[in-house]
Amino acid sequence: MHPLIRYVIVLAAVPVFTTAAVHAHKSPSPDRNAQAKAVMEASFQAKGQAGMDRLDQDKTQALCSLHAPAAPPAGAAAKVLAANQAMVKLPSDGKFLGDWKRGQAIAEEGKGEQYSDDPTKPSGGNCYACHELDKQQIAYGTIGPSLYHYGKNRGRSEPMLKLTWSMLYDMKGYTVCSAMPRFGSKGILTEQQLKDVMALLYDPDSPVNK
């Protein structure tokens, strides 16, 4: 190739690189997560049940971090939403409802999965931390919507039970960047615990529906 032609090609390529650099400054850097993780890897140490693998992000976590506080792009969000929906396992015996009293204890319990918690004990759901559930427990949080009269307002049809089960199991299948943990997909609650929480929401005797 003639040296002059090569020179012209190089010159032509320069503006492309410049534009790319400016653009990267304006939108969230694609490796913002990687940069955060590199710092965190050097800044944390495993303790108790919380190993360093807790810093690894899955696709949902990565997508919802990268653009935050802005919402992720619709196309990528739809894919991750579908992947979370596909995670849901319905109850093996087809029964959605357990014992609402046990469900209430699970809803009150905030411990579970922290390095300060006993890993041999079952985790709580900590529902009251974010949701109003009934009129007895007034020490409830407001990050999530009120669930008072949840079952009373919805009835107990099969599709409705299935929907609620799926939301408890993996809320990211409905609102991709929801603040709510994926209690089933992430193995926080067992199938029986999920049934008990379902009963808390749906049982006519539960304080939620009084």
Added chain:
Amino acid sequence: MRLKIGKLTFWLTIVAGAGTSLAGSLVWAQTAPDPVAEYRAMFGDDNPAVLWTLRGQDLWKEVRGSKHVSLAKSCDLGMGTGIIKGAYAHLPRYFADTKKVQDMESRLLTCMVDGQGMDKAAILKNRFGEGDRKSDLEALAAYVVDASNGVAISLPLEHPEEKRAYALGKAIFFYRAGTHDFSCASCHGQVGKRIRLQQLPDLAGPGKDARDTYATWPAYRVSQGEVRTMEWRIGDCFRQQRLPQLKYGSEAAIDLTMFLAKNAEGGKMAAPGLKR
């Protein structure tokens, strides 16, 4: 001083009783729109943190370590050697001697270890006091921050490393991970929310919540009976996020503090504060 401590003990007794009823009495919570604020008001000017501040003052002036020097004669918190007035309101910042951005805690550690020749492992082992085992770092933190009372938080981020720390702090603030998918923003990304009865400040960007929160740390934590610093606060948030343990003086702690401090810019320091 004797009188002051006597008065403190009196108030602490009252508050210990109130704490018990706070946990037990839902009725009170129903009638009081912000029980934590009422509870705080009961202390008036009597913040037990004064005990930490006084001990911190002694520690600051004491000749210690293998290098036989006081912090007052050797420690530069960014305003010049020995100067503490206003120092906290301009931290974290870049320090040329360590070539790092440092927050108050990591800088105090540098001063004690490199400046005074004290044993790093021993200081870190005692970083969070408990009962009779008091932390030098927490006492020094109370003393240093007290000297910024009324000073406006200001971080110009002039050094590229300071800008970098802010950007990384922001990335960490929004970084979701762990069994529960939580990031700092899961709890601190909206205005006017609470967890159980505890109000959650919105710390995701500049604003009143960001200013009021940052300006009142370090703080005397009534439920723990100790003065805690921002590094303790951030570390305990990460525990609840189900992440591993945050290392004291680590880059993530400093970067995140930089993000929170910058968002609090313009707020006037009012620490040590008083927290539930």
